[in-house]
Amino acid sequence: MGCLFFVDSKKVRIFDTTLRDGEQAPGIDLTIEQKVRIAKQLAELGVDVIEAGFPAASEGEFESTKRILDEVGDKVEVIGLSRAVKQDIDRTIDTGIASIHVFIATSDIHLKYKLKMTREQVLDRIYESVRYAKDHGLIVEYSPEDATRTEEEFLLKAVKTAVEAGADRINIPDTVGVMHPFKFYDLISKVVKAADGRIISVHCHNDFGLATANSIAGVMAGARQVHVTVNGIGERAGNASLEEVVMSLKKLLGYEVGVKTFMLYETSRLVSELTGVPVPYFKAIVGENAFGHESGIHVHGVIENPFTYEPISPEEVGNFRRIALGKHSGIHGLKKLLSEQGIELSDDELREVLKEIKSLAESGHKVTVDDAKAIAIKVSTKKINV
Numbered sequence: 001m002g003c004l005f006f007v008d009s010k011k012v013r014i015f016d017t018t019l020r021d022g023e024q025a026p027g028i029d030l031t032i033e034q035k036v037r038i039a040k041q042l043a044e045l046g047v048d049v050i051e052a053g054f055p056a057a058s059e060g061e062f063e064s065t066k067r068i069l070d071e072v073g074d075k076v077e078v079i080g081l082s083r084a085v086k087q088d089i090d091r092t093i094d095t096g097i098a099s100i101h102v103f104i105a106t107s108d109i110h111l112k113y114k115l116k117m118t119r120e121q122v123l124d125r126i127y128e129s130v131r132y133a134k135d136h137g138l139i140v141e142y143s144p145e146d147a148t149r150t151e152e153e154f155l156l157k158a159v160k161t162a163v164e165a166g167a168d169r170i171n172i173p174d175t176v177g178v179m180h181p182f183k184f185y186d187l188i189s190k191v192v193k194a195a196d197g198r199i200i201s202v203h204c205h206n207d208f209g210l211a212t213a214n215s216i217a218g219v220m221a222g223a224r225q226v227h228v229t230v231n232g233i234g235e236r237a238g239n240a241s242l243e244e245v246v247m248s249l250k251k252l253l254g255y256e257v258g259v260k261t262f263m264l265y266e267t268s269r270l271v272s273e274l275t276g277v278p279v280p281y282f283k284a285i286v287g288e289n290a291f292g293h294e295s296g297i298h299v300h301g302v303i304e305n306p307f308t309y310e311p312i313s314p315e316e317v318g319n320f321r322r323i324a325l326g327k328h329s330g331i332h333g334l335k336k337l338l339s340e341q342g343i344e345l346s347d348d349e350l351r352e353v354l355k356e357i358k359s360l361a362e363s364g365h366k367v368t369v370d371d372a373k374a375i376a377i378k379v380s381t382k383k384i385n386v
């Protein structure tokens with residue numbers, strides 16, 4: 001039984017798969033230059049691993065993997081995905097990469113309808129593929145695809161087979177996102193015990209909106225690497241979101257991550273721009289509304305102390321606070337916004353302006369600071385020069 005030293009450490013490796021699983025999302029086809037640009041940003045951000053792509057999939061994937069290796073391979077571990085087939089592994093080796101992510105499914109549904117293999121054949125293939133990659137000097141991460149729908153005893157047998165073959169890391173994918181945190185915690189706890197001291201990684205999909213929660217549960221159970229994508233992009237409902245996993249681990253659970261969190265917002269926007277996929281308005285951490293406030297009670301609290309209604313400061317993630325005017329506004333917020341425009345009104349005048357703002361908003365108009373200024377000039381008994 002190898003020592004579980006890494007489980008005691010609080011350092012969690014961030015394995016970014018934006019350029020592989022993220023890019024697999026229908027409609028996302030990045031050019032080589034776009035992939036290189038994102039890889040440079042990820043390296044600067046401070047992720048531990050960049051999954052550059054699937055080199056055997058196409059000439060473009062082969063070339064982009066090589067380019068990314070050339071551009072950032074000295075700063076970050078660059079890895080390529082490969083099926084458990086020799087020609088895929090050889091093609092990945094031909095890129096010059098030092099790390100390979102070998103996967104083959106272990107669930108009965110994938111064996112029966114996709115692979116047309118028996119469990120024994122899959123175990124043999126796991127051993128052969130991992131051993132072949134290790135014999136070529138690679139760092140090997142093995143994934144039992146659809147692990148969370150695999151009969152548990154067989155899954156642990158697959159994990160042990162990969163470890164016996166020399167796998168450096170074992171990644172447990174919740175491939176179709178069927179886990180909840182409590183069940184995933186129990187499963188990862190068993191995998192950690194079975195993996196003889198190898199680093200355990202988790203790869204969670206968001207089909208029930210639980211990818212981030214499941215990822216955190218996996219870390220609490222002993223995993224020390226998490227697969228993530230920027231903005232949570234990926235197959236179907238996407239993957240665990242880098243920004244959510246990083247900030248949850250760091251701020252809620254006190255784990256160490258190497259990511260420069262103040263770059264999260266700019267990284268989110270870069271990936272959104274290059275993939276053409278917008279960031280949801282309400283997206284945690286990097287959404288436009290993640291630090292937005294309109295309600296009078298909230299704005300008043302934020303003016304006095306932002307932590308009354310913000311769990312973290314927007315600057316910590318490179319995002320921005322946005323104070324809006326509307327039907328929910330209060331006098332403290334209005335006073336501050338007008339004061340920032342050089343307009344000081346009496347309390348009675350402020351009340352009058354606020355009343356007109358609420359009425360304007362309730363007519364369906366999106367109220368702006370300019371609207372507030374115009375109303376204030378009309379209401380004020382003093383001459384206002386702005």
Ligand SMILES: CC(=O)SCCNC(=O)CCNC(=O)[C@H](O)C(C)(C)COP(=O)(O)OP(=O)(O)OC[C@H]1O[C@@H](n2cnc3c(N)ncnc32)[C@H](O)[C@@H]1OP(=O)(O)O
Pocket residue numbers: 021024054056057058082083084085103104105114115116145175235
């Ligand atoms: C959970 C995941 O995200 S897995 C990663 C998915 N990513 C991708 O598929 C993106 C890139 N894929 C591709 O470009 C193509 O699928 C390729 C190049 C890998 C294979 O293309 P094709 O030869 O046309 O096969 P196709 O994609 O139609 O079918 C997949 C084949 O791989 C086999 N296969 C699938 N996964 C594995 C695996 N992990 N190990 C070994 N064989 C596998 C299937 O059984 C099927 O084999 P068959 O053609 O002998 O029936």
Ligand SMILES: CC(C)C(=O)C(=O)O
Pocket residue numbers: 021103143145146171173174175176203205
């Ligand atoms: C290749 C594996 C890790 C994967 O993407 C999945 O199972 O979701």
